[in-house]
Amino acid sequence: xxxxxxxxxxxxxxxxxxxxxxxxxxxxxxxxxxxxxxxxxxxxxxxxxxxxxxxxxxxxxxxxxxxxxxxxxxxxxxxxxxxxxxxxxxxxxxxxxxxxxxxxxxxxxxxxxxxxxxxxxxxxxxxxxxxxxxxxxxxxxxxxxxxxxxxxxxxxxxxxxxxxxxxxxxxxxxxxxxxxxxxxxxxxxxxxxxxxxxxxxxxxxxxxxxxxxxxxxxxxxxxxxxxxxxxxxxxxxxxxxxxxxxxxxxxxxxxxxxxxxxxxxxxxxxxxxxxxxxxxxxxxxxxxxxxxxxxxxxxxxxxxxxxxxxxxxxxxxxxxxxxxxxxxxxxxxxxxxxxxxxxxxxxxxxxxxxxxxxxxxxxxxxxxxxxxxxxxxxxxxxxxxxxxxxxxxxxxxxxxxxxxxxxxxxxxxxxxxxxxxxxxxxxxxxxxxxxxxxxxxxxxxxxxxxxxxxxxxxxxxxxxxxxxxxxxxxxxxxxxxxxxxxxxxxxxxxxxxxxxxxxxxxxxxxxxxxxxxxxxxxxxxxxxxxxxxxxxxxxxxxxxxxxxxxxxxxxxxx
Numbered sequence: 001x002x003x004x005x006x007x008x009x010x011x012x013x014x015x016x017x018x019x020x021x022x023x024x025x026x027x028x029x030x031x032x033x034x035x036x037x038x039x040x041x042x043x044x045x046x047x048x049x050x051x052x053x054x055x056x057x058x059x060x061x062x063x064x065x066x067x068x069x070x071x072x073x074x075x076x077x078x079x080x081x082x083x084x085x086x087x088x089x090x091x092x093x094x095x096x097x098x099x100x101x102x103x104x105x106x107x108x109x110x111x112x113x114x115x116x117x118x119x120x121x122x123x124x125x126x127x128x129x130x131x132x133x134x135x136x137x138x139x140x141x142x143x144x145x146x147x148x149x150x151x152x153x154x155x156x157x158x159x160x161x162x163x164x165x166x167x168x169x170x171x172x173x174x175x176x177x178x179x180x181x182x183x184x185x186x187x188x189x190x191x192x193x194x195x196x197x198x199x200x201x202x203x204x205x206x207x208x209x210x211x212x213x214x215x216x217x218x219x220x221x222x223x224x225x226x227x228x229x230x231x232x233x234x235x236x237x238x239x240x241x242x243x244x245x246x247x248x249x250x251x252x253x254x255x256x257x258x259x260x261x262x263x264x265x266x267x268x269x270x271x272x273x274x275x276x277x278x279x280x281x282x283x284x285x286x287x288x289x290x291x292x293x294x295x296x297x298x299x300x301x302x303x304x305x306x307x308x309x310x311x312x313x314x315x316x317x318x319x320x321x322x323x324x325x326x327x328x329x330x331x332x333x334x335x336x337x338x339x340x341x342x343x344x345x346x347x348x349x350x351x352x353x354x355x356x357x358x359x360x361x362x363x364x365x366x367x368x369x370x371x372x373x374x375x376x377x378x379x380x381x382x383x384x385x386x387x388x389x390x391x392x393x394x395x396x397x398x399x400x401x402x403x404x405x406x407x408x409x410x411x412x413x414x415x416x417x418x419x420x421x422x423x424x425x426x427x428x429x430x431x432x433x434x435x436x437x438x439x440x441x442x443x444x445x446x447x448x449x450x451x452x453x454x455x456x457x458x459x460x461x462x463x464x465x466x467x468x469x470x471x472x473x474x475x476x477x478x479x480x481x482x483x484x485x486x487x488x489x490x491x492x493x494x495x496x497x498x499x500x501x502x503x504x505x506x507x508x509x510x511x512x513x514x515x516x517x518x519x520x521x522x523x524x525x526x527x528x529x530x531x532x533x534x535x536x537x538x539x540x541x542x543x544x545x546x547x548x549x550x551x552x553x554x555x556x557x558x
Contacts, residue, residue, distance in 0.1 A: 134342070242281065454475065
């Protein structure tokens with residue numbers, strides 16, 4: 001009845017070799033034919049070169065050094081419920097030319113179709129929470145719903161919709177070929193008319209055609225505050241976390257060594273924040289679809305308790321000739337489909353991942369850096385409307401976020417380009433940040449931490465570095481891309497506008513104490529320490545004041 005289990009696999013080989021490896025396959029019956037990539041292929045086709053990729057794999061000789069001599073090894077794998085059965089397969093010949101040697105008995109979870117890995121997200125209305133989860137039940141087999149209640153309140157049920165996607169929804173390889181795996185069914189329910197700040201308990205349900213019910217475990221969340229409510233409000237923000245295996249298996253795109261550090265730190269600190277923004281590059285699945293299950297399982301202790309809001313990154317969306325702003329193969333052929341289906345966010349069009357979130361004293365304007373943001377575009381109009389429509393008397397803290405640094409970054413590759421940000425980014429958007437007095441802009445993509453001074457047109461507009469007071473002279477830009485992916489290097493010399501840089505894993509935390517006082521902390525994933533922070537103290541009159549193109553132009557009639 002659990003959603004994860006440890007399995008011991010005994011390996012015996014008559015002709016052991018250091019190149020032998022054991023793969024985990026689901027479904028248990030799979031295509032074991034070799035499928036090396038074509039010389040002219042693009043994308044992220046990775047070893048082992050099989051026509052159906054394993055979920056993960058291990059080399060027996062890595063965990064059992066005597067294997068090459070004895071031909072015997074014991075391997076431990078951690079499996080998660082993924083809607084099908086599993087087999088373990090021993091291959092010889094290494095990863096480039098694998099040859100099937102032996103296959104295990106098939107095993108399965110008690111109910112492989114069970115509802116798993118709930119993902120909370122805020123809805124379009126302040127008093128709405130959405131619950132998204134994955135199961136093996138189509139709506140024709142079982143009706144999905146959420147049963148929920150507040151402390152001491154009546155038990156209510158909310159229906160859920162069901163979505164999925166197929167191989168033809170993918171844009172290219174490996175997502176459309178060797179990396180394809182059926183995603184199951186994704187359900188989303190909308191819990192409406194919630195009382196602000198109340199704690200609700202909920203569980204996922206499916207009513208089957210035979211009249212029986214299938215239930216998940218119980219979870220709980222706290223309903224959002226009313227927009228403008230004066231209370232303690234705490235928000236986590238980071239990008240580029242990825243996923244990693246707790247059993248030390250090898251997996252595709254296995255280059256997020258800090259992922260579990262960040263995940264575990266956030267799980268440990270769950271009582272001390274209210275919402276998460278993961279601003280792009282979620283699992284780095286890169287076309288290997290099983291890894292979306294791995295990622296949703298890894299973060300579910302967080303996403304089942306607090307809203308887990310996402311932004312679109314290059315490893316979710318980008319693919320040549322698919323409408324992405326960047327013509328790169330970084331999504332591995334996914335072209336946004338899994339991310340846009342697996343997670344809910346309150347956008348008008350799920351294919352355009354820009355939206356606003358009102359949470360108490362905060363207004364968040366989430367942009368999609370993988371679509372055109374330049375002046376005159378649909379997204380530019382949204383960004384301006386989002387920034388312009390907030391009531392700063394009630395929601396004083398105005399936050400902008402996107403995956404790629406559209407403002408400032410002194411990462412090595414941006415320095416080599418000479419742009420110190422995405423080209424055209426700040427040229428297009430800085431007049432909006434300045435006009436509407438955006439407090440902070442957050443980015444990922446660069447896998448490290450950097451804080452920029454309050455800035456406008458490449459010039460620091462304040463000499464203060466820690467405690468900001470009074471008028472909004474310029475937006476503070478912060479790169480929080482050290483969620484877990486391999487770390488990025490900085491330029492040798494820091495630009496004059498760069499206040500603090502750290503090449504380590506970590507995340508940001510915003511704390512609004514009231515309408516006048518905001519704190520930001522950069523926290524290390526490894527130990528939770530805070531090597532950098534700043535505070536903002538200002539009144540409503542300070543937001544109204546004019547600074548550096550921060551007000552409409554005025555002409556005086558004679």
